[in-house]
Amino acid sequence: MAEKTIFCKPEAMSSNHTHYCPGCTHGVAHRLVAEVLDELGMRERTIGVAPVGCSVLCYNYFNCDFLEAAHGRAPAFATGMKRVAPEKIVFAYQGDGDLASIGGNEILHAANRGEKITVIFVNNAIYGMTGGQMAPTTLPGQVTTTSPTGRDVELAGWPIRVRELLSTLRTPAYIARGSVHSPQWAIKTKAMIRKAFQYQDKNTCFSMVEILSTCPTNWGMTPTDSTKWLKENMIPYYPLGELKSPEGADENFERMTGVAK
Amino acid sequence: MAKKLMKGNEAIGEAAIRAGADRYFAYPITPQTEVAEYLARRLPEVGGVFVQAESELGASNMIFGAASSGKRVFTSSSSPGISLMSEALSYITSAELPCVFINVCRAGPGLGGILPSQGDYFQATRASGHGDFRLIVLAPSTVQEAVEHMMVAFDLADKYRNPVMIFADGLIGQMMEPVDFDAVETGTPADHSSWAATGANGREKHIIKTLYLNPADNEAHNHHLAEKYATITKHEQKHEMYGGLGKPELIITAFGTAARVCKTAIDVLNGEGVDIALFRPISLYPFPAVAIDELSRKAHVKQFLSVEMNNGQMIEDVRLYTNNRKPISFFGRQGGIVPSPEEVIDAIRNLLPKKATAAAKKPAAKKTATKKPAAKKK
Ligand SMILES: Cc1ncc(C[n+]2csc(CCOP(=O)(O)OP(=O)(O)O)c2C)c(N)n1
Ligand code: SF4
Ligand SMILES: [Mg+2]
Numbered sequence: 194m195a196e197k198t199i200f201c202k203p204e205a206m207s208s209n210h211t212h213y214c215p216g217c218t219h220g221v222a223h224r225l226v227a228e229v230l231d232e233l234g235m236r237e238r239t240i241g242v243a244p245v246g247c248s249v250l251c252y253n254y255f256n257c258d259f260l261e262a263a264h265g266r267a268p269a270f271a272t273g274m275k276r277v278a279p280e281k282i283v284f285a286y287q288g289d290g291d292l293a294s295i296g297g298n299e300i301l302h303a304a305n306r307g308e309k310i311t312v313i314f315v316n317n318a319i320y321g322m323t324g325g326q327m328a329p330t331t332l333p334g335q336v337t338t339t340s341p342t343g344r345d346v347e348l349a350g351w352p353i354r355v356r357e358l359l360s361t362l363r364t365p366a367y368i369a370r371g372s373v374h375s376p377q378w379a380i381k382t383k384a385m386i387r388k389a390f391q392y393q394d395k396n397t398c399f400s401m402v403e404i405l406s407t408c409p410t411n412w413g414m415t416p417t418d419s420t421k422w423l424k425e426n427m428i429p430y431y432p433l434g435e436l437k438s439p440e441g442a443d444e445n446f447e448r449m450t451g452v453a454k
Numbered sequence: 455m456a457k458k459l460m461k462g463n464e465a466i467g468e469a470a471i472r473a474g475a476d477r478y479f480a481y482p483i484t485p486q487t488e489v490a491e492y493l494a495r496r497l498p499e500v501g502g503v504f505v506q507a508e509s510e511l512g513a514s515n516m517i518f519g520a521a522s523s524g525k526r527v528f529t530s531s532s533s534p535g536i537s538l539m540s541e542a543l544s545y546i547t548s549a550e551l552p553c554v555f556i557n558v559c560r561a562g563p564g565l566g567g568i569l570p571s572q573g574d575y576f577q578a579t580r581a582s583g584h585g586d587f588r589l590i591v592l593a594p595s596t597v598q599e600a601v602e603h604m605m606v607a608f609d610l611a612d613k614y615r616n617p618v619m620i621f622a623d624g625l626i627g628q629m630m631e632p633v634d635f636d637a638v639e640t641g642t643p644a645d646h647s648s649w650a651a652t653g654a655n656g657r658e659k660h661i662i663k664t665l666y667l668n669p670a671d672n673e674a675h676n677h678h679l680a681e682k683y684a685t686i687t688k689h690e691q692k693h694e695m696y697g698g699l700g701k702p703e704l705i706i707t708a709f710g711t712a713a714r715v716c717k718t719a720i721d722v723l724n725g726e727g728v729d730i731a732l733f734r735p736i737s738l739y740p741f742p743a744v745a746i747d748e749l750s751r752k753a754h755v756k757q758f759l760s761v762e763m764n765n766g767q768m769i770e771d772v773r774l775y776t777n778n779r780k781p782i783s784f785f786g787r788q789g790g791i792v793p794s795p796e797e798v799i800d801a802i803r804n805l806l807p808k809k810a811t812a813a814a815k816k817p818a819a820k821k822t823a824t825k826k827p828a829a830k831k832k
Contacts, residue, residue, distance in 0.1 A: 237655040242519070243663075252661045258651040260522050261663035263545050266515035269507065273519030274651070276503045277477050277527065281653055299515070302508035 203227040205236045207256045216416020218406040219248050221373040222315050225383040225404075226286070227255060229390055239282040240274055242267045246288035247321040247408075265296025268303035271310040282393060284311040289330040290320040293353050297329075300359070304399050307364040311389045312401040314355060317408040318427060325411030329353045332426055337411070356403045356436050365398045365439040372405035372433055374420040385435065398439040405431055457632035462597040462622065463488035465633045466530070466556060467496065469604035473640040475526035475554065476502025479516035481509055481535060484568040485624035486558035489530040510535035514542030514555075521551035522662050524650030526608050526643055530556035532624075533574050534565065536582065543617060544583030548664040548679070552611035552646075554604070555589070556620045558627035561790035569790025570624030570711055575767035578621050579739045586676055588683045590618045590690060591738040593709040597631035599736075605640040612644035614686055621738055623763065625711045625792060686740055693742035697724050698731030701754035704805060706732045707746070707772050708761040711792060716761050719798040730802060735768070743775040750776035758782040759805060761798055763791075 202208065205227035213219050230236045239257045243249055245264035252259030262270040267285035275283040292300050292314050303310065319337055320326040326339040330352050334343040344352075356370045367389055371382025382404055389400035405427050407419035414422060460468070467489045470478070476497055480490045490506065497504040507513035513529050520527040531539060536557045546553060557578065561571035581587045590610050594600035600622055607618040651660050666672035696713075697720035708716045713734040720732055733749060735742050749755055757780050760769035766784045773782055785801035787793045 238653040240522075240651045240653060249665060252659075252663065256654070256659060258654050258660045259662075260519065260651055261549075261661075261665060262518070263515060263541055266511065266518070266542075269512040269515035270519035270522075272505065272512075273479060273516035273521070273527070274523055275519075276479075276505055276516070277520045277523045277525050278652070298508055299512055302512060306505075 203231040205230040205239075205256050207254055209253050211254055212250060213247065214410040216407065216409040216419060217247070218317075218373045219251075219315060221379060222313065222404050222406060223251060223254055225373070225379060225386055226284070226313055229383060229387045230257065233387070233390055233394065235282045235390065235394070238280070239284065240278070242271045242274070242283070242285040244285070244287040244291040245322070246291045248286055248288060248315065249322070251286055265291050265294070266299050267291065268296065268299040268308070268310070268312060271312075272303050272306070272308045275308060275310050279309070279396075282311075282390065284313060284390070286313045287315065288321065289314070289316040289318065290328045293329040293355050300355070304359045304366055304401065305362050305364050307366065307399050309393050309396050310399065311393050313386065314401055314403040315406045316355070316403055316431065317406040318352070319408050319411050321408045321411055325408070330355075332430060352430065354431060356401075356431070359401060360437040366437055367392045367398055367400040367435070367439060368437040369401075369435040370403040370405070370431060370433050372423065372428065374405065374407070374423045378433070392439065403431075405433070457634045459630055460597065460633050461488060461628065461630050462600055463558065463627040464492040465597050465601050466604055466620070466622070466627075467492040469601040469635065470528055470554070470608075471496065471500055471502065472635050473526065473605045473608045474643055475528050475608055476500050477520055477525060477527045478503065478529065479505045479507050479513045479520065479527070480529050480531065481507050481513050483510075483532045483535045485560055485570070485627050486530050486532045486556065488627070489556065489558070510538035511541065514539035517553050517555075518542050518546050518549070518551070521546060521553040522549070522651045524646030524652070526552075528554035528556070530558065532558045532560045533562050533571070536574060536577065540577075540583035543589065544581065544585050544587055545664050546617050547587035547589070548585065548675070549662050550615040551617070551662070552608070552615050552644075554607045554611055554618050554620065556622065559621065559623045561788065567790040568624065570763065570792055571788070571790055572623060572710060572712060572763040572767070573765075573788070574621070575738065575762070575764060578619055579741070579771070586679065588616075588686070588739055590614065590616060590686060590740075591621050592618065592692075593621045593736060593738050594626060595710050595714045595734065597626060597629060598633050598637065600626055601633050601635060602638040605638050608643070609641040610690065612641070612646075614682060616682065616686070621710065623711050624790070687743075690737055691740050691742040691744060692736035693745050694732075694734040694736060696720065696732040696734060699724055699727070699729040702729045702731035703754055703756045704730040704759060704802065705749060705755055705757075706730065706759050706761055706802070707735070707768065708732065709735045709738060709768065712761050712763050715793055715795055716798055718795040719802065722795065722799060723802060728802075728806065738768070741771045741775060746772065746775045747777070750779045755780060757805060759802060760784050761793065761801070762786045763793070764788060
């Protein structure tokens with residue numbers, strides 16, 4: 194009987210082993226993006242932008258043209274590429290320190306200009322690469338190397354909900370939050386990523402999918418405990434789902450601001 | 455083509471378009487904002503791209519992304535903005551991407567002032583950001599020259615896959631002068647298909663990166679860059695000699711607007727029979743080392759005077775490349791003040807033996823009042 198392939202590596206992924214820690218969900222996020230690029234037949238016209246963070250080397254794992262940005266600047270970098278090559282698919286892959294802290298201004302303005310790029314925002318509530326410091330997304334009370342007694346919101350403020358923040362902008366966009374703590378949510382998140390790339394392909398709007406992700410190493414937990422912690426602690430503060438889509442831009446704006454368009 | 459009267463900043467923008475660079479990313483800052491204003495109007499007419507960035511960090515990183523496409527891209531700013539762009543300059547240089555940065559220099563440090571200055575000489579000629587890197591730096595002293603530099607800048611950037619900086623100052627940016635865009639030709643953009651990120655369509659993927667975690671790889675990359683800078687240093691030194699009566703005993707070194715003022719001072723003194731000349735670096739990096747070294751070995755050259763619109767920055771290169779063979783003095787104005795020809799003349803007189811100037815001064819003084827002295831251009 195002829196063998197039938199029922200599962201394989203997406204063409205948009207290389208066969209390199211990743212350097213991620215065991216149980217780290219960066220790899221799952223990569224795979225979801227790669228599957229979408231394959232399914233939409235986009236790989237050969239896609240240009241990825243890598244952040245500075247644990248996923249800085251993601252160009253070794255994706256099998257498409259890739260650029261490595263400076264810390265936090267990926268949305269500006271992607272803007273430059275997309276504006277000179279509007280026929281290409283341009284996506285930035287960023288961590289929460291990269292996007293929400295040092296690159297806060299770049300993401301805000303790329304979204305506000307309505308750049309036709311897609312941002313994959315991996316929120317693991319910590320600075321992974323530099324060894325577990327507090328991020329703008331670190332939860333209240335969460336212990337990190339720079340918040341050794343837990344995040345004190347009196348001193349550090351409350352964690353930034355990037356999905357919500359960007360959704361207040363009047364410029365139409367597709368903005369959603371998924372998670373990779375369970376297979377069910379990985380599938381739902383993939384659907385969001387797919388939509389995000391489709392909106393870009395149709396030149397409709399800026400798109401960003403935030404993905405709640407784990408960092409077992411710096412959270413000091415096993416991979417299983419990490420997914421459990423994500424579910425019990427991150428999701429209540431960072432609710433999952435689509436918050437903004439270009440179709441409902443006007444209603445969304447009214448709901449957010451109380452100002453009728 | 456007939457000459458056209460244009461403001462420096464606008465002429466710079468137009469020159470870029472003529473050089474085939476119609477993709478521009480920038481953030482407003484005085485005294486270069488007219489570049490952005492002009493291009494916001496002009497680029498849509500030629501099907502180009504203008505993005506007003508959120509900051510100079512944004513603009514320069516947009517250039518980083520846009521240059522990765524291999525297309526001709528550029529940005530402009532002034533001193534405080536160039537400080538913010540120094541991050542991207544370090545990355546772009548390491549990633550070896552061709553592009554052009556314009557600094558219409560204003561007075562610093564800090565917020566400083568909006569008037570012309572050359573206070574960013576160190577910033578432009580040393581690595582302004584982190585790591586070992588160099589920019590090719592061209593310093594125009596007229597609007598026409600700024601136009602010509604813009605046009606060759608893209609070719610140089612292509613040739614060496616390195617950012618080129620046009621180091622102008624507020625005076626050149628704001629001044630109106632007649633320009634001829636046909637005076638210089640720009641080459642056709644180079645073929646960058648071997649490395650540019652255009653989509654891995656039927657080819658291996660292209661990766662543009664600056665991270666080399668393995669120290670041996672990083673060292674090899676640095677050696678490669680060093681070799682490139684050595685080639686640039688060998689082939690791209692440019693300068694102009696101006697004035698003198700045959701055996702100048704004093705050489706003024708000055709660039710950009712300061713050099714322009716010095717030319718007037720030299721015309722006056724040459725007319726009085728005082729033999730002095732100007733050495734004007736056109737490329738600030740690479741510094742015209744070979745020519746100044748030769749000059750400093752000439753027996754008749756007794757001393758140098760560096761005239762700058764800063765506290766004395768280029769003078770360090772003059773010392774370095776003349777090997778301190780002859781005494782070197784400095785005259786400068788700061789804070790946005792352009793030195794007047796009269797104060798430069800005074801500075802020169804103070805350096806020359808009293809008798810020589812006094813003797814030369816009297817009979818020639820009448821001459822200058824009636825007839826403009828003929829300046830020799832070499
Ligand atoms: C200008 C600059 N500042 C600081 C750093 C150091 N740095 C590298 S990665 C990083 C944080 C990354 O955290 P995040 O974006 O959350 O990514 P993760 O590793 O968690 O995926 C920092 C601070 C840097 N590379 N550049
Ligand atoms: S440090 Fe955290 S984010 Fe980085 S690879 Fe390890 S688990 Fe993943
Ligand atoms: Mg993180």
